[in-house]
Amino acid sequence: MFLVGSFFLFAAFLITTCIFVIFSKNPVNSVLFLVLAFLNSTFLFILIGAEFVGIILAIVYIGAVAILFLFVVMMLDIQITTLIFNIKRYIPLALLFAGIILAEIIYLTVFKTSKDNLDTFIRSKNNTEQIGDVLYTEYFIDFQLSGIVLLLAMIGAIVLTHVYRPTIKRQNIESQNLTTAEDRVKLVKIKSGEGIKDD
Amino acid sequence: MTSLSFELTIGILKIFSFVVPVLVSVALLVYLERKVLGAVQLRKGPNVVGPFGILQSFADVLKLLTKENLLPSSSNKFLFIFAPMLTLILSLIAWAVIPISSTYVIANINIGILYLFAVSSFGVYGVIIAGWASNSKYPFLGALRSAAQMISYEVSIGFVIITVLICVGSLNLIDIVESQKNMWFAIPLLPMFVIFIISALAETNRLPFDLPEDEATLVAGFFTEYSSISFGLFFLAEYANMILMSSLTVILFLGGWYPPIDIFPLNVIPGIFWFVIKVFLILFVFLWVRATFPRYRYDQLMRLGWKIFLPFTLIWVVITSAFLFYFGLLPN
Numbered sequence: 001m002f003l004v005g006s007f008f009l010f011a012a013f014l015i016t017t018c019i020f021v022i023f024s025k026n027p028v029n030s031v032l033f034l035v036l037a038f039l040n041s042t043f044l045f046i047l048i049g050a051e052f053v054g055i056i057l058a059i060v061y062i063g064a065v066a067i068l069f070l071f072v073v074m075m076l077d078i079q080i081t082t083l084i085f086n087i088k089r090y091i092p093l094a095l096l097f098a099g100i101i102l103a104e105i106i107y108l109t110v111f112k113t114s115k116d117n118l119d120t121f122i123r124s125k126n127n128t129e130q131i132g133d134v135l136y137t138e139y140f141i142d143f144q145l146s147g148i149v150l151l152l153a154m155i156g157a158i159v160l161t162h163v164y165r166p167t168i169k170r171q172n173i174e175s176q177n178l179t180t181a182e183d184r185v186k187l188v189k190i191k192s193g194e195g196i197k198d199d
Numbered sequence: 200m201t202s203l204s205f206e207l208t209i210g211i212l213k214i215f216s217f218v219v220p221v222l223v224s225v226a227l228l229v230y231l232e233r234k235v236l237g238a239v240q241l242r243k244g245p246n247v248v249g250p251f252g253i254l255q256s257f258a259d260v261l262k263l264l265t266k267e268n269l270l271p272s273s274s275n276k277f278l279f280i281f282a283p284m285l286t287l288i289l290s291l292i293a294w295a296v297i298p299i300s301s302t303y304v305i306a307n308i309n310i311g312i313l314y315l316f317a318v319s320s321f322g323v324y325g326v327i328i329a330g331w332a333s334n335s336k337y338p339f340l341g342a343l344r345s346a347a348q349m350i351s352y353e354v355s356i357g358f359v360i361i362t363v364l365i366c367v368g369s370l371n372l373i374d375i376v377e378s379q380k381n382m383w384f385a386i387p388l389l390p391m392f393v394i395f396i397i398s399a400l401a402e403t404n405r406l407p408f409d410l411p412e413d414e415a416t417l418v419a420g421f422f423t424e425y426s427s428i429s430f431g432l433f434f435l436a437e438y439a440n441m442i443l444m445s446s447l448t449v450i451l452f453l454g455g456w457y458p459p460i461d462i463f464p465l466n467v468i469p470g471i472f473w474f475v476i477k478v479f480l481i482l483f484v485f486l487w488v489r490a491t492f493p494r495y496r497y498d499q500l501m502r503l504g505w506k507i508f509l510p511f512t513l514i515w516v517v518i519t520s521a522f523l524f525y526f527g528l529l530p531n
Contacts, residue, residue, distance in 0.1 A: 032278075051309060052310060059313065059320060063317060064350060
């Protein structure tokens, strides 16, 4: 009873926050609602007993990705009144994604019913240990491939944005650390009435 | 029904038994900081209110409470008030999983260390929301600095935690402490211990990494526009976070509630005593560093995080796991 009640509570919150993400006029509010949506999905994961996945979702998406979103969105100079754009333009793409996700859910819940041995596998250990058991053994190739995809995306972003500007003056930390007082300062004894001789 | 309400009462009492000492030790820590800084700079520090000035921070809190709470007219009112609350709440909910002895903990969960890591990484939201909601230049710059800084140092904190977890084989905080019964991890993992303390300084925005509130360039950084008790909440949260990171250091590296050597006169002293002593020592290091080092420049801070700590911790993770694997010392 308690579990079912909390499921509906968090699911309702999740859907509400998602709606606010789309319809907020201010993009910063949108990102903050997105954070709430991530938090609610973390709670849902914990409710079904997948606490590892839930907490990793929180660490990665709330603790890093959403902060970077917020970082970028806060720096944009957006006139809030001009933000009321034509939503209809995005409807076909949105329907396509929604259709794909719906098809995946139907496939998993209706057609893939033989999950008996999966269930016994899940109940045998806590889910952190299960992920550790299979991640680098059964799913080694998939895991490494997804890592390489992320690496490619990162290198691509760096290559696209990195412009070498020869006019910028940079500091050479090593040469700075290697200098001593003798390189910079010289003590000169001056006899009165003679001044400094340049040498 | 009676058993449920009984459990609820016990739970609430347990929560108070953590939150009240934390808040009192925040007040004492502020006093300690001013005394230590005074001693380092050959001054007396607070010495008027109460014996040896020990009530000074309580007097400061009363002063903050009685002042007017100003709201800037162009700020986002809801987020402006919400940000300090969020910061303090996040610094207090982390105590739910901190074990101060092998039995005394509010929630002994399987993934305690990940919970702590998640909560400490949420801490940046309070700062960034405060900076944006103030709708003013200096707070905004402080918020941007803090966002970049905390993300950078979380990476190395994550790798340090991974190194410890490889040696333990569990994500449970009590397991982590109990695997240090014979040898504290600070000895075999000394470089990680040092990096963790330095990253904890950056994560709690303490000197020499307090660039989000750099008074020399940003007035007061992200809380420039805050006054009275909403400023007080930020202040409380900063010191509560310091105590939290010190406890985390003690749990990960200094053997939690275990005495330094497991011999007769030391092991009859209750574990909470050792825990508090160790937390106090780490906190003293925080204050000592503040009194000793000048503030980093922002590019130096980023260089240290990404170009030195990140490769070093990454290589150390590989070395540690290779060592444990080669000598068959891996847990389980």
